[in-house]
Amino acid sequence: MLPSKAALTRSTILDAGSAFLETRPFRDLTVGILMAATEYSRPTFYLYFNDLHGLLETLLDEVKGGIVEGAQAWLSNESDGVSGLQKSLRALVDVGYEHGTILRAVSNAAPRDSRLEHVWETFLSSFDEVVSARIEQDQAIGVTPEFDPLPVARALNRMDAGILINAFGAHPKAEKEEVLSAITCIWLATLYPFDAQLVVGDKSNGSA
Amino acid sequence: MLPSKAALTRSTILDAGSAFLETRPFRDLTVGILMAATEYSRPTFYLYFNDLHGLLETLLDEVKGGIVEGAQAWLSNESDGVSGLQKSLRALVDVGYEHGTILRAVSNAAPRDSRLEHVWETFLSSFDEVVSARIEQDQAIGVTPEFDPLPVARALNRMDAGILINAFGAHPKAEKEEVLSAITCIWLATLYPFDAQLVVGDKSNGSA
């Protein structure tokens, strides 16, 4: 369908958008500015995208894959929970570090457009379901405490999204390891409390 | 300064804004629509606010108090950690339930305006510091495991913000108790693992 010229133009525009968002927030992006960074005129933009939100939708698609892939370590029950989760969270932080500016742009733009909002919301909640499913399995074999898995999964996922965007969405980016430690600490404490705190657990206190 | 008439007009506008956001997203709000809901003309708006973001800033201020107040239960070391935290989280969920639409509107509007973005970001991170300080104290007396408190505080706070906005930012609102259970579960597991899981903790597993 897109033989050659068109595909090239389209990808030129995408690159210009990507590059812009690397250094400046979405609110500063206009179709005029975007196309001025290319060889093309402003109307050309509308041949390839409905609007700036459509462009972001495309950019998000390119990131999606990496995130889903990294999550597999834990979601597929290959390795045990703790180390699989650690691996997946590391992969998540890597992707977030790499594509943080795109994620931030999408998250920033989503509230301005009903369609993009839906895409973003769907993207986020898609993880809620699979995480919740994994939690249920671990609860069934007793390695994870009993609690309603879906809302907890949702909370943990929103935390990840919020932190990744906050830490890596703009320059200067936060320390990768610091972020990883923090979210790993919380996920492990919540899902695998019997494994995680063995190193420290001695002082007990008699709280009311 | 604002003798009477002006103050009344201003508060009429604020109410109209609040009412609008109760049922529709910020992206649908324009100065024209807002003022059409009042007895005044569009330019009148600019006598009382710089723009729509300024209006949101004012609305946020009205909510701030409630949140800070509710957090005191845990932040001031009156009661013990677990029950103080539970109390504070319940208060937080209450305020979120009450004013979720405002919080959502501010969070949605923030990326569109540099000033409001700064206000919102400052608002959020103000909790990071105080939460981190409380964690440090609990680590000092050994009831909380050792970890870098600030990034964990930040993660937990972003989780709260994200979940409250997601759950209570638009109608239909989520179940209060479900949300409260989920975030309480995560906060307790992370900060007070030795207290929290006693009920469940028996099945041990030999993971690698």
Add this chain to the structure above:
DNA sequence: CATATTTACTGACACCATGTCAAAAGACGC
């Protein structure tokens, strides 16, 4: 290697929300 036809692009336009300002209308003391 002209020229027909499809593909890629653009200049010019209408639209709509914003924010400003000079002037009008209202309130109030006297």
Add this chain to the structure above:
DNA sequence: GCGTCTTTTGACATGGTGTCAGTAAATATG
């Protein structure tokens, strides 16, 4: 009924959006 201060508004300039009729470039056709 008249000055003066406060409150409000009609009318305007600006800037970004999305569209469309028409141009130019590429590609096929004889």
